[in-house]
Amino acid sequence: MTTLYVDADACPVKDEAERVATRHRVPVKLVCNGGLRLSQNPLVEVVIVPEGPDVADMWIADRAGPGDVVITGDIPLAAKCVAAGAQVLKHDGEALTQVNIGNALAMRDLMQDLRAADPFRQGGGKGFSKSDRSRFLDALERVLRKAKS
Structure with a gap:
């Protein structure tokens, strides 16, 4: 059975994900460190993990597998x-797959190095x-249709 996992801290599409999944x-x-209101929807479970770096990420990574869908901006x-x-979507709908995840990780690392080298570099x-x-x-509509078939 497909489960939709949402890395919910700072996720701008929680409501949309809930609507499509429903x-x-x-x-x-x-999955979050807290601060989310509980949903009345019986299909939605708010999972509050302990505070700490990457605790929510580890919770999702330990559970997501074939047939599941994960929504995250965390590369x-x-x-x-x-x-x-698992199938992975970023908040803007971009799919992260075996084909492009290596490039996404490399770009993330490059940008992290550039920010570390220039403390005055802002956002971008x-x-x-x-x-x-x-x-x-x-x-998400396409991915959930495919996952259910």
């Missing part, structure tokens, strides 16, 4: 989930847009 009758695990978590056979990332949200909804 339409497909797929259970959802919103190392995505790599673990892809290796375990683009904001989350309506088109990102729309791409996410389309991608």
